[in-house]
Structure formats: structure tokens, C-alpha cells
Amino acid sequence: MIGLRAFAVLVAFAAPAMASEPSLVGNWARGDGKTRIRVERCGHNYCASNTWVKPGTKGEKVGDKLSVKVLSSSASFMKAAGYDPERNMTYSMRIEVSGKTMTTRGCIAGGLVCQSMHWKRLSS
Secondary structure (H helix, E strand, O other): OOOHHHHHOOOOOOOOOOOOOOOOOEEEEEOOOOEEEEEEEEOOEEEEEEEEEOOOOOOOOOOOEEEEEEEEEOOOEEEEEEEEOOOOEEEEEEEEEEOOEEEEEEEEHHHOEEEEEEEEEEEO
16 A cells, blocks of 8 residues: 555544644655655545655555544544545554654554554645
């Protein structure tokens, strides 16, 4: 799972925003350098889209989108549900933000298949 799938493995429905949630908004580069995403607020959710994909990266394209519904949060951690309409996949997610780094862990099949990704903040 690459790019937004990795973020999902970081388009859901309304959830109340919590004042203590970490700031996901901004531009992020995946740790392996294959994708960049832009995360923005969209209502009570977060929406992410691929803004750049390294040529030759399979399964990803610029413009792929993901929506994340926050289920619970603290100042640096979120439990969330993500939906990828391109692949019609729903993920359970854990997102941790610390300074200019973010780690996402997304799971499918009731947590039997999971993947973690590391991200570096490019800008807000």
C-alpha cells in the first residue's frame, strides 16, 4: 500500500473535532520519498490528496484522495477511520504526530493486515 493508501494504512463521515487533536494540516513527504500529500480539514474530518508521486511508483497517482474520520484523540495521537474511494477500502488507523514527524498505521481485515509509514512535514 503506497501513498494515500499508506496514509490510510493511515473519506469518512462527520465526527466532532477535538481541541486536543494533533495538527495534521499541511504538506507531508513519505519517509521513502515516493509520495507527497496535502492534508486539509474538510468539515469535521481530514482530507488528504496525493500532490506528487515519484515516477514508476505503482498503485498511486496524483489526485488520489482519502478522508479520515477522527474517533478519539489527544495532543499527539489519533484513532481514526479512513476511507479510500479509489480502492473502496476502509481502514482503522492510528496517527501519531510529534513536531515535524508523523507516523501512520492503517489496518484492514479486523487488524490482521497492518502497515506503518513515517512522514516528514514539509510545510503547513
